[in-house]
Amino acid sequence: MAPADLLSKNYASWGRYPVACPAAVERLAWRDALPDLGASERPVLAYGQGRSYGDACLNSGGVLLDTDGLDRLIAFDRVTGRVRAEAGVTLAKLLDVLVPAGWFLPVTPGTKFVSLGGAIANDVHGKNHHIAGTFGRFVTAMELVRSDGQRLLLTPSGEHDDLFRATIGGLGLTGLITWAEFQAIPIPSDQIAVTRTRFRSLPEFLALAGAAADQPYTVAWIDALSPAGRGLFMQGHHAPGGLPAPSRFRQKLAAPFDVPSGTLNALTVRAFNAVYYHAQRRDVARSQTHYEPFFYPLDAVGNWNRIYGRRGFLQYQCVVPFADGVAVTEALLAAISAAGAASFLAVLKTFGDVPSPGLLSFPRPGITLALDLPHRGPETLALVRRLNAIAIEAGGALYPAKDAVMSPAQFRASYPDWEAFGAHVDPKFSSSFWRRVTASES
Amino acid sequence: MPRLTVRRLLVVGATSRIAHETCRRFAAEGASFVLAARDPAKLDAVAADLLAHGAALAEPFLLDATDYDRHPALLDAAVAHLGRIDAVLVAHGLLPDQAKAERSVEAMRYAFEVNATSVLALLTPVAAYFEAERRGLIAVLSSVAGDRGRRENYVYGAAKAAVTRFLEGLRVRLAPAGVTVLTVKPGPVKTPMTAHLEQGVLFAEPEDVADRIYAAMTRGRDIVHTPSWWRPIMGVLRNLPERVFKRLGL
Numbered sequence: 005m006a007p008a009d010l011l012s013k014n015y016a017s018w019g020r021y022p023v024a025c026p027a028a029v030e031r032l033a034w035r036d037a038l039p040d041l042g043a044s045e046r047p048v049l050a051y052g053q054g055r056s057y058g059d060a061c062l063n064s065g066g067v068l069l070d071t072d073g074l075d076r077l078i079a080f081d082r083v084t085g086r087v088r089a090e091a092g093v094t095l096a097k098l099l100d101v102l103v104p105a106g107w108f109l110p111v112t113p114g115t116k117f118v119s120l121g122g123a124i125a126n127d128v129h130g131k132n133h134h135i136a137g138t139f140g141r142f143v144t145a146m147e148l149v150r151s152d153g154q155r156l157l158l159t160p161s162g163e164h165d166d167l168f169r170a171t172i173g174g175l176g177l178t179g180l181i182t183w184a185e186f187q188a189i190p191i192p193s194d195q196i197a198v199t200r201t202r203f204r205s206l207p208e209f210l211a212l213a214g215a216a217a218d219q220p221y222t223v224a225w226i227d228a229l230s231p232a233g234r235g236l237f238m239q240g241h242h243a244p245g246g247l248p249a250p251s252r253f254r255q256k257l258a259a260p261f262d263v264p265s266g267t268l269n270a271l272t273v274r275a276f277n278a279v280y281y282h283a284q285r286r287d288v289a290r291s292q293t294h295y296e297p298f299f300y301p302l303d304a305v306g307n308w309n310r311i312y313g314r315r316g317f318l319q320y321q322c323v324v325p326f327a328d329g330v331a332v333t334e335a336l337l338a339a340i341s342a343a344g345a346a347s348f349l350a351v352l353k354t355f356g357d358v359p360s361p362g363l364l365s366f367p368r369p370g371i372t373l374a375l376d377l378p379h380r381g382p383e384t385l386a387l388v389r390r391l392n393a394i395a396i397e398a399g400g401a402l403y404p405a406k407d408a409v410m411s412p413a414q415f416r417a418s419y420p421d422w423e424a425f426g427a428h429v430d431p432k433f434s435s436s437f438w439r440r441v442t443a444s445e446s
Numbered sequence: 447m448p449r450l451t452v453r454r455l456l457v458v459g460a461t462s463r464i465a466h467e468t469c470r471r472f473a474a475e476g477a478s479f480v481l482a483a484r485d486p487a488k489l490d491a492v493a494a495d496l497l498a499h500g501a502a503l504a505e506p507f508l509l510d511a512t513d514y515d516r517h518p519a520l521l522d523a524a525v526a527h528l529g530r531i532d533a534v535l536v537a538h539g540l541l542p543d544q545a546k547a548e549r550s551v552e553a554m555r556y557a558f559e560v561n562a563t564s565v566l567a568l569l570t571p572v573a574a575y576f577e578a579e580r581r582g583l584i585a586v587l588s589s590v591a592g593d594r595g596r597r598e599n600y601v602y603g604a605a606k607a608a609v610t611r612f613l614e615g616l617r618v619r620l621a622p623a624g625v626t627v628l629t630v631k632p633g634p635v636k637t638p639m640t641a642h643l644e645q646g647v648l649f650a651e652p653e654d655v656a657d658r659i660y661a662a663m664t665r666g667r668d669i670v671h672t673p674s675w676w677r678p679i680m681g682v683l684r685n686l687p688e689r690v691f692k693r694l695g696l
């Protein structure tokens with residue numbers, strides 16, 4: 005347990021807010037040679053790639069278990085598409101192996117630089133949620149190490165099926181996942197056929213989403229500074245064609261330093277969003293692209309989170325039921341506009357009704373809105389509280405992976421199964437997020 | 447320079463992070479491996495990973511590198527499994543506790559044995575094999591630490607210096623037989639071996655180091671520094687007069 009690690013590697017979250025320093029870090033290198041988790045006096049928590057934005061992956065004053073070294077594949081059946089790998093392996097490394105063999109991740113978030121364990125612990129969703137549901141649905145088995153030394157084999161319908169459901173979307177609180185097995189999906193090529201359609205309002209967006217319900221991948225970018233909700237709707241599917249030779253993708257660009265915080269003001273963002281909206285001349289445009297830019301547009305710029313400067317930024321993501329979905333989403337956009345808060349393109353998507361196995365899974369049927377808000381201090385926090393209140397009021401839910409602000413009451417409202425979940429929390433495991441949302445409110 | 451075909455590899459110290467990461471690149475091309483290391487569980491984990499990455503074969507062989515009597519058996523097993531060997535990658539080693547090695551002759555000798563003597567011993571039958579084959583590649587992980595004795599780690603550095611010099615001579619000897627000898631000189635890399643050290647900006651990512659080793663092996667190079675900027679740095683350090691170097695206290 006080296007304090008030196010704290011100097012050499014930055015154990016922050018992706019939004020770099022809040023800042024919470026662990027007291028110590030354990031680097032895990034071999035799954036058969038783990039430290040004794042029960043011996044720790046401080047609370048422990050697994051840390052994947054730190055791609056959660058808020059404090060779900062932070063453990064202030066506790067011990068972080070850095071899973072970066074647990075990055076080996078255990079088995080890959082090229083015929084059936086079953087993949088078993090250590091929990092620290094990144095989706096990027098998995099894709100390097102899967103794609104040339106004609107397989108793809110069944111569900112992927114908007115960055116491939118997350119770990120398998122992190123994808124399970126947040127039960128991530130992707131552009132295919134309306135058809136495929138969450139990543140957790142494709143997990144066929146995993147090993148969970150508890151602080152009492154037990155190594156449990158969790159499967160969807162085996163002996164520990166309750167612990168399986170608690171661990172999918174379990175925010176790392178049920179123990180350490182050492183490996184997991186999932187079912188990949190077959191693909192004909194590494195290309196995606198994309199159709200982009202411009203929309204001028206939220207009802208128009210919903211109509212497009214409804215019409216594209218049988219398309220595997222759908223998502224929209226909206227201009228969060230336009231209260232009507234203008235934007236671009238994208239739909240895509242794996243295109244026919246050939247597979248690439250095995251290769252190792254390299255990150256090309258990186259923001260090497262922190263950009264002064266003032267650079268991103270309402271004006272530059274307004275201009276950027278307008279350019280994006282008008283970039284395509286026709287209302288409907290078709291193209292074919294490699295899967296990288298389609299799924300991971302931001303990954304091409306490493307450390308892009310730094311463009312928000314030292315103070316970092318807040319991510320916001322909620323889901324609201326379809327019933328008043330348009331009105332509530334309009335209210336959220338209006339609140340953002342009124343606050344003059346600069347947000348680059350926001351993401352809008354509809355979640356489907358494919359149920360997740362996870363007790364604390366975030367996705368549920370409705371409209372989900374996700375955006376970045378540069379952190380300008382108390383006013384930004386106040387805005388997020390306002391947005392949270394609107395979403396919860398409407399019967400919606402907030403996403404822990406993107407949260408640094410929600411209150412204990414809002415957490416309970418978002419996750420009605422939280423008490424049943426609590427019974428599965430390992431007594432030695434905790435996180436800054438968990439302590440925050442389970443604190444008693446005075 | 448013609449590209450070398452490296453499809454059948456014997457790897458010693460296969461559970462080292464750098465060796466494993468390098469092997470993944472060959473595995474993706476369908477290479478076959480005989481993998482030697484001490485710890486059976488770690489060895490199995492690495493073998494499974496390489497198979498999943500596309501290796502045609504990944505045969506584990508339990509070996510403590512200082513068990514000299516087993517070196518010929520390792521080579522025989524590799525030939526038996528692979529048919530013939532295209533390349534041998536030697537990557538085992540340990541980073542000794544310098545302070546301890548200064549006090550204890552036992553600790554100093556063990557560090558030298560693992561990092562130098564066992565490597566040279568192993569290379570003896572390996573060189574004979576390739577010399578007879580009149581082809582092949584021997585790649586060995588030495589270190590920039592072998593280029594100048596430093597206050598901080600001269601025990602390790604002295605052993606790596608022995609390896610580097612040995613390889614120089616071996617390269618001249620085997621060149622007429624068409625055998626390539628590659629000396630790999632990494633600077634510090636972020637691996638379990640260095641996890642206890644304060645890892646500053648000079649520490650490289652194992653993936654980048656492996657990329658360079660892979661490129662050097664397939665291009666038949668003689669020496670490769672990983673990352674590349676260690677070459678000019680060591681060029682300067684090596685040529686500093688002793689009088690000056692001494693005062694730097696490095």
Ligand SMILES: Cc1cc2nc3c(=O)[nH]c(=O)nc-3n(C[C@H](O)[C@H](O)[C@H](O)COP(=O)(O)OP(=O)(O)OC[C@H]3O[C@@H](n4cnc5c(N)ncnc54)[C@H](O)[C@@H]3O)c2cc1C
Nearest residue numbers: 052053054055056113114119121122125128129175176181
């Ligand atoms: C650009 C970007 C786009 C994103 N897009 C999406 C998206 O489209 N959909 C979506 O759902 N999310 C999205 N996210 C969020 C991201 O997918 C999740 O936060 C993911 O969980 C991060 O994985 P990680 O490996 O970085 O885990 P971390 O952030 O390090 O940890 C996340 C949680 O996983 C737990 N954990 C990690 N490893 C283990 C383990 N081995 N055992 C037990 N628990 C573990 C941690 O304790 C923590 O609770 C996005 C994030 C970014 C930066």
